[in-house]
Amino acid sequence: MPRELVLANGLRVLVVERPGTGLVAVDLRYRAGSRHEPRGRTGLAHLTEHLMFAPGHMTELEGLGAVYDADTWFEHTAYHTLVRPQHLERVLRLEAARMRESPRRLGAQREVVRAEVLQRVFAFPYGTHLPHLLPLCHPFGHTPAGIEEDLDAITLRDCVAFHRNWYVPGNAVLAVVGDVPTATAIELAALAFTPVPPGRTELIAPELPGRYVTGEAPPRLTVPEPQPLPAVYQAFRLPPEGGAEIEAADLALRVLAAGEGSRLHRRLAEEGAQSVEVDVHRFAVASSLAIVKVHAAPGSDLAAMERAVTDEIAELAAGGFRAGELARAKAMATRAALERVETVGGLAAELTLEAVQTGEAGRALTAARRIAAVTEPAALAAVWRLGAPAGVLTYLPKES
Incomplete structure (x- = not known):
């Protein structure tokens, strides 16, 4: 289990010592994602993330030989850095500066974000499925990519307000994992972050729309887009992250649609399907979402x-x-869970993710046990709860 402490300003610090790796991962995750954006400012969380990489910051990280990245999702934004242990103190001070200092200029970052969205959403096969499906069937309503006209409307003042409201110690979790003594990591984290003011003590996210009600006929959308193949995507609402129900639902969906041994792959391959896949998006404050994808x-x-x-x-x-279906699903899920924490960077990211979504960072190290504990009755109950799709998206390819 990770060693934990909470600084006086509210920052939660998690440390796991991994001797002999020669590297240390620093992961800082904020409860600040697209669900926290005010109306008419979709894409604000993602744009703010980009603004927090000042040119001098990146140049210094590169001078340390660090690998760095960030990502914005619905419920959180995370900054990831991998560096040699002797540079840990400097990386922590750079992260503290990012937390303390609001963005100062938009520069070209709006266009950088726009290009990234075009590449990852509109230029990627079927990359538009979440922007299409969420307004149909989920309270979040939009993705971190946002809506283009909202991105155009965002001002520097909006980004500064978002940073000041959400990038505060009590709304963040820091993980340090790797080849550094636990006591040293704790001391360096405290020295770097203790001077950061606590900021707001009450953080209120925008109210989510009312829950969607699925009748006998799910909401559906047919889109003519230049996609490789025709496809049908069905969305199903699942329990929120954090309990045994989501683990059971994940396994049931793997039985149905994950891999060539799944029921749907074997059935639909005979009917002209080129592939069958399932994605499970786990959310903490709203229903999780499963998307069964059939490409034909x-x-x-x-x-x-x-x-x-x-x-x-x-x-x-x-x-x-x-016979063997649930065991196969458990084997696949266990392998995926172990892969997520096999590196220092992966473990650091999972620790902060669990801390932000469930409050229990140690869950990052117990996924295999939770999967093994799912019983057939529990997984079968999850199938019963799937019910009808919450939304259906059909792709009809056309020439670009």
């Missing part, structure tokens, strides 16, 4: 493939698991 050969009957998904869910709910 040109001319395939997409309506029949859509029905096959719901038929297989009903068949699994009625007949239970076949």
